[in-house]
Amino acid sequence: MSDPGVAAGGAERPALDLSVVVTVREHPEPLAALYADCVAPLRARGWSFEFVFAADPGHRALLDQLEVLRRGGEPVRVLEAAHPVGDAALLRATLPYLRGRTVLILPAYHRVEPDGLPALVDRVLAGAEVVLARRWPRKDGPFNRIQNRAVHVLINALLRVRLNDVACGVRALRRGTFEQIPVYGDNARFIGVIAARLGFRVEEIPIPQHQADVRTHLHPPGTYVRRLIDIVGLFFVLRFTQKPLRFFGLIGAVLAFAGVAILGLLSFEKLAGASIAARPLLLAGAILVVLGAQAIAVGLVGEIVVFLSPPGGVVYRLLSDSSQSRE
Amino acid sequence: MEVSVVVPLHNEADNVPVLVAAIRAALDTGPPWELLLVDDGSTDATAMRAEAAAAADPRVRVLRLAQWYGQTAALRAGFEHSRGRVVVSLDGDLQNDPRDIPRLVATLELGYDVVAGCRDRAGHTPLRRLTSRLANRLVDALTGAGIRDTGCTLRAYRLEVLRALPLYSDLHRFIPVLAAGLAGARVTECPVTEHPRRAGRSKYGLGRAPRVLIDLVTLVLLHTFSDRPFTLFAYASLVFGGLGVAGLVWAGLRLGAGAVDLVLPAVALLFLGQAGYLLLLGLVTQMMVQIRTRQGSATLASMRERT
Numbered sequence: 001m002s003d004p005g006v007a008a009g010g011a012e013r014p015a016l017d018l019s020v021v022v023t024v025r026e027h028p029e030p031l032a033a034l035y036a037d038c039v040a041p042l043r044a045r046g047w048s049f050e051f052v053f054a055a056d057p058g059h060r061a062l063l064d065q066l067e068v069l070r071r072g073g074e075p076v077r078v079l080e081a082a083h084p085v086g087d088a089a090l091l092r093a094t095l096p097y098l099r100g101r102t103v104l105i106l107p108a109y110h111r112v113e114p115d116g117l118p119a120l121v122d123r124v125l126a127g128a129e130v131v132l133a134r135r136w137p138r139k140d141g142p143f144n145r146i147q148n149r150a151v152h153v154l155i156n157a158l159l160r161v162r163l164n165d166v167a168c169g170v171r172a173l174r175r176g177t178f179e180q181i182p183v184y185g186d187n188a189r190f191i192g193v194i195a196a197r198l199g200f201r202v203e204e205i206p207i208p209q210h211q212a213d214v215r216t217h218l219h220p221p222g223t224y225v226r227r228l229i230d231i232v233g234l235f236f237v238l239r240f241t242q243k244p245l246r247f248f249g250l251i252g253a254v255l256a257f258a259g260v261a262i263l264g265l266l267s268f269e270k271l272a273g274a275s276i277a278a279r280p281l282l283l284a285g286a287i288l289v290v291l292g293a294q295a296i297a298v299g300l301v302g303e304i305v306v307f308l309s310p311p312g313g314v315v316y317r318l319l320s321d322s323s324q325s326r327e
Numbered sequence: 328m329e330v331s332v333v334v335p336l337h338n339e340a341d342n343v344p345v346l347v348a349a350i351r352a353a354l355d356t357g358p359p360w361e362l363l364l365v366d367d368g369s370t371d372a373t374a375m376r377a378e379a380a381a382a383a384d385p386r387v388r389v390l391r392l393a394q395w396y397g398q399t400a401a402l403r404a405g406f407e408h409s410r411g412r413v414v415v416s417l418d419g420d421l422q423n424d425p426r427d428i429p430r431l432v433a434t435l436e437l438g439y440d441v442v443a444g445c446r447d448r449a450g451h452t453p454l455r456r457l458t459s460r461l462a463n464r465l466v467d468a469l470t471g472a473g474i475r476d477t478g479c480t481l482r483a484y485r486l487e488v489l490r491a492l493p494l495y496s497d498l499h500r501f502i503p504v505l506a507a508g509l510a511g512a513r514v515t516e517c518p519v520t521e522h523p524r525r526a527g528r529s530k531y532g533l534g535r536a537p538r539v540l541i542d543l544v545t546l547v548l549l550h551t552f553s554d555r556p557f558t559l560f561a562y563a564s565l566v567f568g569g570l571g572v573a574g575l576v577w578a579g580l581r582l583g584a585g586a587v588d589l590v591l592p593a594v595a596l597l598f599l600g601q602a603g604y605l606l607l608l609g610l611v612t613q614m615m616v617q618i619r620t621r622q623g624s625a626t627l628a629s630m631r632e633r634t
Contacts, residue, residue: 198393199392199393199394199396200393201393242495242496243495243496243497243542243545245541245544245545246496246538246541246542249541249544249545250537250541277577277578277581277586277588277590277591278586278588278589278590278591279590280590282590282591282594283590283593283594283597286594286597286598287597290567290597290598290600290601293563293567293601293605294601294604297560297563297604297605297608298608300548300556300559300612301556301608301611301612303545303548303549304549304553304556304612304615304616305615306495306496307493307549307553308553308615308616308619315396315400315403315494315495316392316393316396316400316401316403316404317392317393317394318390318391318392318393318404319391319392319393320389320390320391321388321389321390321391321408322378322381322382322387322388322389322390323388
């Protein structure tokens with residue numbers, strides 16, 4: 001991608017009602033057809049908008065279709081990354097180029113009926129800061145629904161949110177909100193979760209599932225493992241970034257306490273005259289103490305990192321200050 | 328503006344009108360003041376009642392937080408929006424008596440930077456008095472800051488001292504300790520009255536004890552070793568290294584006596600490995616301090632010019 005200031009032509013000042021960002025990475029559908037489907041309901045609302053296709057390299061043929069549209073005067077822009085990156089990096093790199101006050105993020109394939117897209121933008125205009133689409137009613141089979149339910153039981157319990165379709169990937173948000181959400185690594189799919197935990201007003205609205213999305217979403221085992229790792233990582237980052245020793249200290253204290261208890265028991269036996277030097281329990285106790293100490297040490301390193309970090313970051317979000325409204 | 332009073336509120340709807348009236352009555356005869364009611368994500372009518380109080384009196388301001396962040400974040404929001412030269416914090420449950428505020432401010436004007444309220448605990452049960460006293464003795468012994476009541480939110484501060492403090496996690500309890508240790512503040516205590524809760528529900532229980540303990544340990548360690556973390560890790564490494572060497576010696580002696588053990592040498596080697604690991608971790612942490620110091624961002628000793 002080139003310099004945003006040059007390429008976007010005034011990107012520093014939002015000039016449009018809406019920027020639609022389509023991330024083109026895995027399994028994209030024909031983009032011209034996707035554009036045609038999505039643009040009609042938005043155009044019907046009379047908003048000024050742009051479609052920004054942010055693509056990983058390797059989709060030349062698909063992007064060429066968009067070039068034809070662009071030459072035909074359609075509000076289409078194409079940004080191509082220099083090397084393959086994740087959704088989060090694509091979104092982050094695209095942000096400075098956007099000219100819309102509201103941002104609608106879509107995957108490069110149909111998830112929901114395009115007629116429902118304006119409803120997401122309407123909710124943002126009505127005051128919500130992040131609006132997520134929930135594929136509902138769903139047309140796919142029980143397997144998809146069961147795995148979706150299982151994932152959300154875990155997400156909602158660990159991250160203390162109430163969401164039903166994090167994986168949908170169709171969201172609308174205010175540009176200013178987008179700028180404040182730390183999107184990196186593999187956490188793009190969790191934008192709604194992160195926003196909710198940071199205190200933004202997040203809504204989820206039902207939009208009927210698109211027929212093209214009706215297929216069994218069975219992924220390789222590695223994908224499920226990666227998602228689980230993402231969720232656990234997010235759990236730690238969102239709940240313990242400010243207090244890492246609480247997390248590591250608790251784990252370390254439990255392990256070390258168990259180890260000390262075992263070693264204490266063996267010490268009593270030793271005092272009573274028994275030989276403990278060849279007891280496997282001695283090794284178990286020592287390992288537990290060592291693991292406990294390691295967990296606490298890692299927590300301490302985390303605390304020192306937080307302590308040394310420059311002040312800033314989102315500790316709280318202010319909804320309103322009555323003195324501002326008075327002035 | 329002379330005095331900013333900051334009150335964090337979470338589900339204290341019934342207490343808000345009484346609290347505002349009590350603060351107004353206590354401060355109206357003194358220097359100019361403002362009251363910042365920080366609504367910390369209440370789910371009852373707290374925000375509405377606070378807004379009503381603000382609408383009736385321009386000296387009352389309401390800061391509404393997007394969700395329940397906890398008392399430290401709520402206090403931080405209040406401190407960051409304060410306009411007073413002196414900032415006073417107190418609980419929103421009416422257990423602190425606003426009539427103590429002028430005395431705290433007067434004590435601050437004697438030349439202190441922080442005046443911490445110290446409750447009489449007259450209404451506490453003997454068990455609660457005992458646990459409270461033990462906990463505060465522990466805090467005092469570990470921090471050496473001379474604060475006998477870390478649980479009392481009623482305190483007066485100079486604004487510039489608050490601005491110099493890193494306030495995150497649940498460190499609000501230890502603001503005087505932080506102020507004394509990091510900002511070089513002159514801290515003293517002042518006896519204050521404590522009333523029983525009149526309305527609403529207490530947000531504190533025994534469940535917070537382990538977290539407070541971890542916070543305390545964290546604070547003490549950071550206070551002592553934040554600019555030389557390698558020392559802390561080296562001490563811990565010495566303990567494990569010593570145990571490892573002792574284990575090896577013991578195993579050697581047993582071998583000399585004809586006993587062949589596998590477990591004991593394994594334990595000794597594990598401890599020695601742990602000692603090495605802690606040393607490496609200490610080096611990495613020391614490196615971070617070095618980098619931050621080079622960037623001019625690490626905590627520096629607070630200096631005060633004698634006048």
